[in-house]
Amino acid sequence: MIVPLFLALSIVTLPLAVHGRQTTVIPKSNFIPLHPAVPSSSLQLTLVLPPTNIDGLHAALYDVSDPKSPNYGKHLSKAEVEAFVAPKPDSVKAVTDWLTQHNIHAQVASPSGDMLRINIPVSEANDLLEANFTEFKDQNTGLTLTRTLSVSIPDEVAPHLQYIYPTTQFIVPLKPHNPAFEVVTPPPKMKTKRQGVDICAIDVVPQCLEDYYHFPSAPATATDNSIGVSAYLNEIATEDDLDIFFLAWRPDVTTTPEFNVVSVDGGVTSGVGTGEASLDIQYTVGVATGVPTTLYSVGDAGGQGFIDLVNFLLGLDELPLVLSTSYGFNESDFFGAEDFANTFCNAYAQLGARGTSVFFCSGDNGVYSFSFDSACDATTFGPTFPSTCPFLTSVGATTGFNGPEVVANFSGGGFSNIFSRPDYQSTVVSGYLDALGSTNAGLFNRTGRAFPDVSAQGVNYVTRINGTFWLSDGTSASTPVWASVVALLNDARLNAGKAPLGFINPLLYSQGAAALNDVTNGSNAGCGKQGFPAMEGWDPATGLGSPDYDKLLALVIGL
Structure with missing residues (x-):
């Protein structure tokens, strides 16, 4: 998983006053103002309008995802989803009239029309929002952001506009690490083809997963x-x-399947192979072999890039039935920008309502969300994001093929400080907290959305990267495996004339535990803390457990 470093800020939203609704923030001390932004430099701003009926979308998502519902599997159409999130006409008029008064013309940036985008000079943005856009440097990462400490929205516009991004949100874009995840050069004997039964004692290749998870x-x-x-x-x-990966580890497949590459926001479509993308593609194509696979390369590594990808997908008539993402943020980045976090969540809820299963890695630093090179100076546990969103499936990591799996000690997990616990996980999480007692008291939010939901092997994945085999660790590895599991289950359901699984959490928490391998040993320590211990049933280290394909297949075919 790739994450930016720790960030928090304070925010004050003042009531409507002389200049309308004013939002003022005080960024964390690691953000140092450098100088005013160049007046002629361009800013791209996204204006987010309130949806017509977001509660209705959530209700519809649960209705088609709950196996006890008569509407289970009856996923919504593109038009039905858009009707829930489209803004009201008077909101569109109020915002566009305001922009027109300033000679600014917006482009629609989402299929439902709830997002508008403008490109204007800094000088115009300062006048429009009574702002003072400034270049800030994040001393932790070295990255610079153009942000303002205050914006004002006119009284007549404020009820029709949720927020504008990026303005007062100090959310650091994804930052590559070298390497992006733990990698080591395998010993020379690992660079030649060997039988899976030999290699599985120390490493992971597709045959190991086939044998262990059926x-x-x-x-x-x-x-x-x-x-x-x-x-x-x-x-x-x-x-x-x-091709070389298949030659070495899938010799039973005579022709290597191809995958497609689609660019979003100017993402790259060619070049030498890199670590994360190679791992993700080789363990989707290599496990769910035969399932058409597309790599969506997104050029914007900030929060808007994540939402742009979802909006691109939502604009398609036919969505991918599974979406796997091995990147994420610290949830604390979104303190003071909770509206933005909710936009993320609601975007994934739209995908789920249309029948897409969304998977995110839970993180690779145990109970602390920030990266391996962190100073570990946090005083409370730090959840990752978007894993804490209740409308997607978060994936942790295990290790060990010889006997029962144990927790991979880096497996991210914990409890959200933004999102409350969804009903579908209330019973199992309450049971875990009762058994946990006072352990880690005061270090986490006992009422928050708990994660991960599930887990899978995450240590020593053999991956071919730019002509060399490497070993890769992380929930970056377990996440595409779970995405492949659901793609294979979808294959069986589709061939049986059934609907794809879509948002799977209600099914997993209500009926799926018996079809999973419960992991009961180990804990997800981080920064010297003991983390959360694995226990019988759900736990914040491995979720409900790892997949047993045969049992899951029997479950989903019977629905």
């Missing part, structure tokens, strides 16, 4: 099945690396 080796056959894999930070996978 995955089918036969290629999938449903023509309307699909997986989407998201990539940021100029990450790219290559067919050359995939």
Whole structure:
């Protein structure tokens, strides 16, 4: 997983006054103002309008995702989803009239019309918002952001506009680390083809996963099945690396499947293979072999890039049935920008309502969300984001093929400080907290959305990267595996004339635990803290457990 470093800020939203609704923030001390932004430099701003009926969207999502509902699997159409999130006409008019008064013309930036985008000089942005855009440097990362400490929205516009981004939100874009995740050069004997039964004692290749989790080796056959894999930070996978990977670890497949690459926000579409994208593609194509796979390369590594990808997908008539993402943020980045965090969540709720299963890695630093090179100076546990969103499936990590799996000690997990616990996980999480007692008291929010939801092997994945085999660790590895599991289950359901699984959390928490391997040993320590111990049932280290494909198949075919 790739995350920016720790960030928090204070925010005050003042009531409507002389200049309208004013929002003022005090950024964390690591953000140092450098100088006023150049007046002629361009800013791209996204204006987010309130949806017509977001509660209705959430209710509809749960209705089609709950196996006890008569509407289970009856996913919504594109038009039905858009009707829930589209802004009211008077909101569109109020905002566009305000912009027109300033000779600014917006472009619609989302299929439902709830986001408008403008490109204007800093000088015009300062006049429009009574702002003072400034260049700030984040001393932790070295990155610079153009932000303002205050914006004002006129009285007549304020009820029709949720927020404008980026203005007062100090959210650091994704920042690559070198390497992006833990990698080591395998010993020379690992660079040659060996039987999976030998290599699985120390490493992970597709055959190890097939044997341990009972995955089918036969290629999938449903023509309307699909997986989407998201990539940021100029990450790219290559067919050359995939060919050699299949030659070494999938010799049963005579022709290496191809994958597509689609650019969003100017994302790269070619180049030498890089670590994260190679891992994600090789363990989707290499596990869910035969399922059409697309790598979505996103050029914007900030929060807007994540939402732009979802909006791109929502604009399609046919969505990928599974979306796997091995990137994320610290949830604390969104303190003071909770509206922005909710926009993320609602975007994934739209995908789920249309039948897409969304997977995110839970993080690679145990109970602390920031990266391996952190100073570990936090005083409370730090959840990751978007794993804390209740409308997606968060994936942790385990290790060990010889006997029962144990927690991979880096597996991210904990409790949200922004989102409350959804009903579907209330019973199992309450049971865990009762058993936990006073352990870690005061270090986490006992009422927050708990994560991860599930887990899978996450240590020593053999990956072909730019002509060399490497070993990769992380929930970055376990996440595409779970995405592949659901793609294979979808294949069986589609061939049986059934709907794809879509948002799977209500199913997993209500009926799925018996079809998973419960992980009961280990904990997800971080920064010297003991973290959360694994226990029988759900826990914040491995969720409900790892997949048993045969049992999951019996479950989903019976629905």
